[in-house]
Structures are given as structure tokens and as C-alpha cells.
Amino acid sequence: MSDASTGTGDSADGGKVVVNRVMSLDGFIAGPDHAMDWFSEYLTANTFPEVMAATGAMLVGRGTYDVAQGMPEQDTDYDGGPQFVLTHEPPDKPDSGVTFLTCDIEEAVATARAAAGGKNLEVLGADVAAQCLRRGLVDEILVYVVPVLLGDGVRFSPPGLGRIDLEPFSNTQSGAVTMLRYRVRK
Template identity: 85%
Template sequence: MTDVGLGSGKVVVNRAMSLDGFIAGPDHAMDWVGEYLPPDAFPEIMAATGAMLVGRNTYEVARRMAPQDTTYDGGHQFVLTHEPPDDPAPGVTFLTCDLEEAVATARGAADGRNLEVLGADLAAQCLRRGLVDEILVYVVPVLLGDGVRFSPPGLGRIDLEPFDNTQAGAVTVLRFRVRK
């Protein structure tokens, strides 16, 4: 994989996607991702990541999948929500501010490295407001047939510029710059 943006401090939407365009299966199932993308699959991307901004639904899905480990290896984790939980996980900061402030806070914690945005709705909000620099997609060779789409209805047109694509085993990695 070429230029991962180490030291560039970009805002990157990062997600695995089935060939038919789903980032999660029915009932937000994500077990299929681990079959193709083990946690250490792309160490250069994790090294370039300083923090993650996660939507509340994505956080809850990850927590159900691995209740003993709710932190990611991508630096400090921030969860943007209207209602923080009563029992916050250690190492996770819950933000109740507006989107721009949340992105700025998480970028500050990334310490010059990339901020990854996880969650379909949160990513769409960031894209609508012009806050995203890149989109990184791991296309997994599976058809899910139903679930959570890559982007929610109503996102609108976002023009992208492809700048890298690689094959890593069965996974195709696509990278795009967001045209602003």
C-alpha cells in the first residue's frame, strides 16, 4: 500500500464493505469482517491513525462483539452521542458537542496523525459538512444481501478522486480523496 498519510493529520472515513455495498449485515452484524480482516491486517494504516471518532451505534455494536475490549488499536477513541452511557468504558471519551467541535477535539488528540471516522451516519454527517479528506474502503468478497448501507439515503453527491487500490489476499483496498 502506498502513502498512508502518516503525519498528515487527515480525516479518513475507514470501513469494510461487502461487494453489494453493506458495511454491516442484518441487525448490525459485523462478524463477517473478522473472517477477512484480522485486527493486524494493515499495520501501516493503524500506525498512521492517531484517534478515532465513532458513532454511538457503531460503538455499541463493537461493545457487543467484544465486551471485554471496547477500545480500538487506532489511538484514543471518541464517541459522539446525545446521551453518554452511565457506565463508560475506560479509554473512551464521550462527546456531546456539535460535529465540528467533535472532529476538532479528536483531531487534536490524534497528535498529527489521521483521525478515522467510523459509523455510517457519523461519516455521512462529516461528508455533508466537508470535514472528510479521504475514504478508505476494504471491499470484502461477500454478498450480505441486507443490512447497513455504505451511506444512508439522502447523503447527496460527493465527488471523489481515486488515488490508490491494492489487493491484500481476498480483500481489495480502495482509497479516495474527497474533492472539495
């Protein structure tokens, strides 16, 4: 059974809250200095089109948003739907394609999930994902493992997250990328 107020489970309006990560084989989701350009040669919108088609909105952390703004524009057909950035300080110059939220994590998930139109809400960013996991707001974790060892950077989960039990339900290979999918045990 689901709880639409928190966004957990398959609710009557559909869609799940999915933490989406690209990870190096040694467990980093970003390289030194938060670099994220290392995975673009492996992962495009066409690598796993079923995931892209299921996404209705994105909730992104401010750090991830800022790093992505500095990356070269990628030529993809991916439209993840409305993008929401959770931050303590919205930028002085707003981005017309983004809604900046300054609320708590539960309200941010509810707002972004409502905008997803019955599709999945994709959660990006280490801190935002950890907040969602701590509060039991996540239904699924999806990890794209790419064949790179970074040696340093931002770990998959921050220290102090605590134990989260997962149930594996899918693994798929597309080229050099392996997609692992887990349900979060409640």
C-alpha cells in the same frame, strides 16, 4: 491548503480525516441487525499495517460503538489511539478507554483530531461519517471490500447524503481483501 479548524486537508499539524469502512461486495457496511462479525475472518490489524500505523485517534458513532461492545474481543496489536464516541446520550456506566462527546460534529472532529497527535483521525459509523461528509470535513475515504454478499443491512451511505465527488488514488490487495482509497474533492 488546509483548514485546521475544520480538520480538512493536510494541515501544518499533519493528519487527515479519513472515513474508514469495511464493505461487502454488495455495498453493506453492516449486516442485518447491524451485525459486523462477518468481516473478522478477512480483516485483521495485520492486513494493512500501514493504515493502522497512520491512525492517531478514532471518532465513532454511538451505534457502531454499541455493536462493537457486543462483539467478541479480537486479539490484535491495533491501537487506534484515543477513541471518541459522538452521542446524544452518554452511557450511565462510562467506559474508561473512551471519551463520550455530546457536541456538534465540527467540535467532535476538532477534539478528536487534536488528540490524534499529527496522525490521521479515523471516522467510523454510518451516521457520523455522513455528517462529516455533508459538512466537508473529510479528506479521504478508505474502503476495505471483502468477498461477501450480505443481501441486506446498513448501506455504505444513508439516503439523502447527496453527491460527493471522489478521486481514486490507490487500490491494494491483501489476501481476499481489496483496499480502495479516494480523496474527497473539495
